[in-house]
Amino acid sequence: MAVNRCRACLLWGALLVASSLTLLAGCRSATSNEATTEQTKTQPREPPPVLPDAAELTVAVRGCRLLVGPEGRRCRMAGDETLSLWLSEQAETPFELRLAGEAVTPRVFVEPEGLLLQFEVADPAGLLELVVSSPDAVPNTTRARWSMQLAPRSSDYDELEKNVDALYAAGDPEGARALFAAGVTKLDADEAALAGCIAAPLALGSGELPAVIEQLRAGPAVGCLGHAYVISSWVQLYEEHDINAAQRTIDAAKQVGAQELRVAVHLQYHQADLDLIVGRLDQAYDGFERVSRFAKLIDDRRMVGAAQLMKATTLTRLGRFAEAEALVESLVESLEAALDGAQDNDQVVVDIRHGISWLALLRREDDPQITDPTATLEQLIEVYAARGDDQSVARARLNIALAAVQSQDFERAKAVLASVDRSVLAPFELVWLELIAARSALGRERPAAAAGHLERAEALADLAEDPELVWLVTSAVAQLAYSEGRKQAALEAHARGAQLADELALSVPGSAGRSMLVTAHSRADAEHVSLLLELDQPEQALCVAASARARHLRALWARLRPPLSGAALTQYQDLLGRFEKRQATINAALEQAWALSTTELAALRQRLRSESEQGDVLLAQATALVERDAPSWSCERILPRTPERALLTMLPNPTRTGWWFMFARADQRPTVVALTAEGDASELAGRALEQLESQLRGVETLVVIPVAEFVSVDFQRLLLARPTHPELSVRYSLGLGELPATGAAASREAAVVAGATNLDAVTREVATVAQQLQSHGWTVSPTWSPSAAQQPMLLHYSGHGHHAGLAGWRSFIEVPEAGRVTAAHIVAAQRAPRLVVLGACSAGSSDGEIIDGGMNLAAAFLLAGAELVVAPSGPVDDDIALSLADRLYRQLTTPDPDILVRALTTQQRAELARATIEATQPGEPGLRSILRWRAWVP
DSSP states (O other), X not given: OOOGGGOOOHHHHHHHOOOOOOTTTTOOOGGGGHHHHBOOOOOOOOOOOOOTTOOBOOEEEESSEEEEETTEEEEEEOSSEEEEEEEETOTTOOEEEEETTEEOOOEEXXXXXXXXXXXEXXXXXXXXXXXXXXXXXXXXXXXXXXXXXXXXXXXXXXXXXHHHHHHHHTTOHHHHHHHHHHHHTTSOHHHHHHTHHHHHHHHHHHTOHHHHHHHHHTSSXXXXXXXXXXXXXXXXXXXXXXXXXXXXXXXXXXXXXXXXXXXXXXXXXXXXXXXXXXXXXXXXXXXXXXXXXXXXXXXXXXXXXXXXXXXXXXXXXXXXXHHHHHHHHHHHHHHHHHTTTOOTTOHHHHHHHHHHHHHHHHHHHHOTTSOOOHHHHHHHHHHHHHHTOHHHHHHHHHHHHHHHHHTTOHHHHHHHHHTOOGGGSOHHHHHHHHHHHHHHHHHTTOHHHHHHHHHHHHHHHHHHTOHHHHHHHHHHHHHHHHHTTOHHHHHHHHHHHHHHHHHHHHTSOXXXXXXXXXXXXXXXXXXXXXXXXXXXXHHHXXXXXXXXXXXXXXGGOGGGSOOOOHHHHHHHHHHHXXXXXXHHHHHHHHHXXXXXXXXXXXXXXXXXXXXXXXXXXXXXXXXXXXXXXXXXXXXXXXXXXSTTEEEEEEEEOTTSSEEEEEEEETTSOOEEEEEEOOSOHHHXXXXXXXXXXXXXXXXXXXXXXXXXGGGGOOHHHHHTTOTTOTTOEEEEEOSOOOOOOOOOOOOOEEEEEESOTTOHHHHHHHHHHHHHHHHTTOEEESOOOTTOSSOOSEEEEESOEEOOSGGGTTOEEEETTTEEEEHHHHHHHTOOOSEEEEESTTTTOOOTTSTTOOOOHHHHHHHHTOSEEEEESSOOOHHHHHHHHHHHTTTOSSOOHHHHHHHHHHHHHHHHHHTOOOOSSTTOTTTTOGGGEEEEEO
16 A cells, blocks of 8 residues: 655755765866866857946956955966855856956856856966856846956965975975065065065064055955964964954955955954854854855865864764764765875874864763774874864863773872863863863862862853853762762753753754754753752652753744734834745746756756755744743643643653653652663653553553653553553653633634645545534635634644754645645744644654654744644554554544544554554554654644
């Protein structure tokens, strides 16, 4: 029997899969990307005259030494080089390119932010002209233009640069400066100005860099000024650790970056690293992603390596360990080949090896089984010491001390820390030093010493302006207080840590890894719960456990937030409108994709990737607006109010060797079942329910807030077959809880939507549901939109469903007229039907690798305002979906969610009684089971 609605939308996936950013292994030359990233341009016709009032384009250049003065742009090139031109925000713009009057057909790379043109220049002489127009332009209309004069660079200049660099690298800065001063006199005016590119690195050691920058600011050598800015921001960020000064330099250099592409890429790298240092993790991740993509396009392979390494670091700090590990593995595998056989002591190789070691240490904080990188770090210290790089030696020793603490070798950690030169460390590194020292002292049973280190760490964390470091210090304070028997102080520290963790999570966009960050902080929640249980406070422990899933979701929950108004509402509506217009463009393009050639499909793929990524940005901005005034999370809303209702949740213990299952009902004190982690999640859940058998008697509604691997456990399968619970129904919750009934008048308006009109089973299901509802007096419409101001009371969707994207945020269904509706779109729209039934594959699938299960379509509808969502947790069989839909609505005379839940539970009980669960395909047991379906509540 065909599982038709589970077929992947292959064309869509093929068109929108992003270009691989696999580190360094993908560092090919631009020409090697032609098959997948280029749009071929035909030879341009003779262009019409350009009107005098044509707008001036902003173009960034790479491949030459750039001068810009009153007489225009001049580009001095070595012979036979590749020239790159970047046109920001010109992704779909027709253009014509000429050199010395002859047409040039460049390679074209379309990116979300603009257009990159690349071509080889065999004879760097003549005027390079670029003219663009809007897609609907007609001849003789005003067009934008840009031009630059090309000229060869002299051998005198190239030799001077080469020899000066050699002397400086050999440790003879005075000789380098003398050679430079003599050589400049032999250059022409343009090249003398460009000599600032040679002077800037020389000024680094002499303290004269600010003076060189001021001199360059007055001259035409834009590229050299940008290069000097890059050096200056590097010094301020990594040697002087002056974040504010570095930010001012980066801001001042942005105009230069608009004209010099390599400068722009390096400045973006420094900006992303600055963001990482101060804890702006989402901005840092996006920044390193852009750097990696652009550096790859312009064939700056070392910058690709650096950006990908820092991207992996950011992923690790966000708790996205699997992605970081995959990126690191790619780094290791491709390192030697990508760096052209560089030696082990090559600067970039060494930096990447050190970075990989740091990533291993970050991951060991969560998983002690990760290999200890101490041996690698000791090898690197020898290289750093031979170079006289004291700062890197200190950092490597600091990391070795951390590894020792992680291995509980506290005496070794103390000895290594004593050898660290604190004077060369940045403030955030000094925080880590004090934290490691505190952990070492605590391990050696020296609480007073540990307290002194933590006091210094707290002060330094404030100076570092990194909230994650403050959170780390707070967690360490809680551990110290507990070790000293000051349990109330430990509780207070845990409470502060939970608040900081919440703020950190909410600083990350919901679609950009918030779930992973919460997962990374879940061990602190486990320590908090452990202390509460020790103090015999089970209700508070249950609340902390439930909050691990719900606390960061509250900002996305429509039902608690007052509506936007004024300028914020106008901006929000504009963002959603622009997104939907872009989505309509994508849908229209896809309708004709079947008729395109392979080359045309490649071009369409690039264009739609850009459209999709820009749409993601619009949705993220809209979501940020509705999150702005997030209400606080309240445990009161999840606790049962009547004896007939009960709550079950769970959390791993701090050592990850076992689980706590926490059960509550209104007429009983919460019960906690502690189990060792033996067997799979379903077996553990079954054992917990057996121990809770007596407490479950009389319960009619059990609300389960599943976390981590328990998101995949079908608790209804474990419970409904038991004869001791004849009235029990199971509902799954995000942990947000119930709101008091509004008392609004019941409406019987329904949208019954066919998401796949070419599937007979879907057509029959939609017809059956519509007929059932109409027989009960419902008004039925065949259309629905997530952005419609007036939502129906009920949505029944039948069609394709797909669970995709980071933590499920790109999960989607196909809706007629609205097109592809993602979980992110539903959440951003902040309106939903009260009741939702999704007859779509994996609409309720979750990710067991993260503590809150991530996003899915069911959760998206709940966050947008739905009160109940019925959805499957895996693939759906057409006949089962049709049969269930028929029975769900037989008694739905009023829009009562309890009617739907009872109907679902009745069918699940009947199936268990028949014991006819079977698989239609090997490897998909239970595909035809109604037990795959769940009732979801906030």
